[in-house]
Amino acid sequence: MTKKILILPGDGIGQEVTASAVEVLDFIVEKFNLQFSINSMEVGGTAYDEFGSPIPSNVLNAAKEADAVLFGAVGGPKWDDLGWDDRPENALLTLRKELNLFANLRPAFLFDELSGASPLKENVIKGLDILIVRELTGGIYFGEPRGVVEDQKPNYAFNTMIYNEDEIRRIAKIAFESAQKRNGRLCSVEKANVLEVSKFWRSIVTEMSSDYPDVELSHQLADNTAMQLVLDPNQFDVIVASNLFGDILSDIAATLTGSIGMLPSASLDSAFKGMYEPCHGSAPDIAGKDIANPIAMISSLSMALRYSLNEEDISDKIDLAIKKFVEQGYRTIDIATEDNYLKTSAVSKKIIEIIDNE
Ligand code: NAD
Numbered sequence: 001m002t003k004k005i006l007i008l009p010g011d012g013i014g015q016e017v018t019a020s021a022v023e024v025l026d027f028i029v030e031k032f033n034l035q036f037s038i039n040s041m042e043v044g045g046t047a048y049d050e051f052g053s054p055i056p057s058n059v060l061n062a063a064k065e066a067d068a069v070l071f072g073a074v075g076g077p078k079w080d081d082l083g084w085d086d087r088p089e090n091a092l093l094t095l096r097k098e099l100n101l102f103a104n105l106r107p108a109f110l111f112d113e114l115s116g117a118s119p120l121k122e123n124v125i126k127g128l129d130i131l132i133v134r135e136l137t138g139g140i141y142f143g144e145p146r147g148v149v150e151d152q153k154p155n156y157a158f159n160t161m162i163y164n165e166d167e168i169r170r171i172a173k174i175a176f177e178s179a180q181k182r183n184g185r186l187c188s189v190e191k192a193n194v195l196e197v198s199k200f201w202r203s204i205v206t207e208m209s210s211d212y213p214d215v216e217l218s219h220q221l222a223d224n225t226a227m228q229l230v231l232d233p234n235q236f237d238v239i240v241a242s243n244l245f246g247d248i249l250s251d252i253a254a255t256l257t258g259s260i261g262m263l264p265s266a267s268l269d270s271a272f273k274g275m276y277e278p279c280h281g282s283a284p285d286i287a288g289k290d291i292a293n294p295i296a297m298i299s300s301l302s303m304a305l306r307y308s309l310n311e312e313d314i315s316d317k318i319d320l321a322i323k324k325f326v327e328q329g330y331r332t333i334d335i336a337t338e339d340n341y342l343k344t345s346a347v348s349k350k351i352i353e354i355i356d357n358e
């Protein structure tokens with residue numbers, strides 16, 4: 001059956017890195033004779049300028065129908081003063097919510113050749129390969145009641161951290177299954193020492209572990225995990241965490257790699273349809289210069305092929321090509337130590353050449 005891919009380049013370097021990924025996509029479609037229907041639409045500030053909304057309804061509908069959405073990045077100073085409904089970032093949150101993308105997968109890995117880019121010492125960071133599975137549509141970011149009370153003395157504000165067992169089970173299932181496909185270790189992170197919701201989270205994950213005897217489950221308190229990620233990141237294989245803790249921990253893990261332009265992400269629904277995007281933003285400071293690193297976006301395409309498009313072999317080929325690209329000494333501006341970095345448009349051509357020769 002023909003799989004539907006929706007391309008949403010967005011703003012700033014989102015446009016440039018997505019164009020690179022689409023070159024790779026077009027190449028593999030032809031080389032491997034893939035049955036994809038590919039559609040491209042505007043989103044974010046670019047869509048606001050043209051259609052008066054950062055996420056026009058036809059874009060949202062197309063995203064709902066797609067098997068995989070490739071999302072570049074949105075935002076920029078031009079739109080910073082708009083109200084929330086019109087802001088480019090609203091497109092991202094609307095898509096996550098409307099598509100019910102509850103599972104956010106953020107790999108953090110470091111090629112040996114790039115160990116020097118990490119803020120950690122080489123002997124600590126070498127071999128880094130972690131997958132953070134973050135719950136994305138529940139927890140304290142969406143919990144009710146929430147609010148600000150301004151007619152009391154003292155005034156106060158409050159949020160609710162809440163998870164029901166179904167929400168915990170579905171994210172834990174993705175985490176256990178991911179660990180099965182990787183190195184068989186899962187660390188569940190919460191604050192069971194102080195929060196009821198965390199105690200509940202721990203009990204559900206523990207109960208589920210009997211269904212996954214091949215996965216070694218451990219539990220860690222979130223503050224300790226933040227510390228352990230810096231002290232000894234290689235102890236981790238897969239980490240699963242709630243929305244709040246996963247948000248913080250995935251940013252720490254990304255920082256360990258020292259290269260924001262290399263890291264992809266996937267956000268999945270229960271049918272493994274998903275949205276795939278680089279971890280970086282629209283980088284207005286370098287937009288339009290053809291110097292952004294498109295590898296995070298190309299790697300996001302690879303994740304889409306793996307999780308939503310049933311093309312694991314081709315995903316492997318893209319991952320291998322990225323590895324060889326780095327091994328062969330090619331660099332982009334964010335990971336270069338000298339001035340001999342490749343332009344955005346040259347990276348995809350190189351990756352295509354490597355895949356073609358594999
Ligand atoms: P950013 O990720 O856009 O940029 C941070 C720094 O990293 C910049 O110096 C940038 O030049 C560099 N950088 C980022 N991606 C790079 C790449 N692929 N290659 C080389 N260098 C790269 O974060 P920011 O500056 O905080 O945000 C800029 C805009 O992006 C804001 O409007 C913000 O709201 C938006 N944003 C969007 C998303 C998203 O769409 N998912 C995520 C984060 C930020």
